Amino acid sequence: AQSVTQPDARVTVSEGASLQLRCKYSYSGTPYLFWYVQYPRQGLQLLLKYYSGDPVVQGVNGFEAEFIKSNSSFHLRKASVHWSDSAVYFCAVSATTNAYKVIFGKGTHLHVLP
Amino acid sequence: GALVYQYPRRTICKSGTSMRMECQAVGFQATSVAWYRQSPQKTFELIALSTVNSAIKYEQNFTQEKFPISHPNLSFSSMTVLNAYLEDRGLYLCGARPGANSDYTFGSGTRLLVI
Numbered sequence: 664a665q666s667v668t669q670p671d672a673r674v675t676v677s678e679g680a681s682l683q684l685r686c687k688y689s690y691s692g693t694p695y696l697f698w699y700v701q702y703p704r705q706g707l708q709l710l711l712k713y714y715s716g717d718p719v720v721q722g723v724n725g726f727e728a729e730f731i732k733s734n735s736s737f738h739l740r741k742a743s744v745h746w747s748d749s750a751v752y753f754c755a756v757s758a759t760t761n762a763y764k765v766i767f768g769k770g771t772h773l774h775v776l777p
Numbered sequence: 778g779a780l781v782y783q784y785p786r787r788t789i790c791k792s793g794t795s796m797r798m799e800c801q802a803v804g805f806q807a808t809s810v811a812w813y814r815q816s817p818q819k820t821f822e823l824i825a826l827s828t829v830n831s832a833i834k835y836e837q838n839f840t841q842e843k844f845p846i847s848h849p850n851l852s853f854s855s856m857t858v859l860n861a862y863l864e865d866r867g868l869y870l871c872g873a874r875p876g877a878n879s880d881y882t883f884g885s886g887t888r889l890l891v892i
Contacts, residue, residue: 704786763811763834
């Protein structure tokens, strides 16, 4: 069965600092991987996704993530965060052969100090 | 662009009563609609997947008798929480997509509080 673990429920960083939000997945095959962001009182927005190819994928607003198969990880990074990046970030996985089902992690609440 | 609207944004219902929530896709055809629930302190759990002209597929622990879903056309879906109790509270999220190889577009969710 597929699963996603986001070990950090809450992360606080200062504006301008670099960021890494951790995500580990469990899936026996080659997964589709996603990062979503949820701003207050809004729906989920897709930040980036990995299907295949270059393991480093670029997303919106300067975010990127790296798929490391040997580590079953898909950590999200940003070189310099802005206060407006404060939100809840969800890592998600779906199977390539049963892609209707997207499995979400519990989310990481990012708080950026101005 | 592709947008998904959910309403109501939040609602309160008495224990044992039912509550209907709606999901509207704008700018694309919602061939498939997935309903998720995020209970307090938990992640999003898939309740069911509805595909137009196909049977609705419910996940384990969720049933049609408890969460009946309607998906009458390519822009609208609704789900009812029947006989709601405390454990049904949470954020109900609708995600829609035009086809199996497309990404989901999610709404803002309907937050259900049961008293």
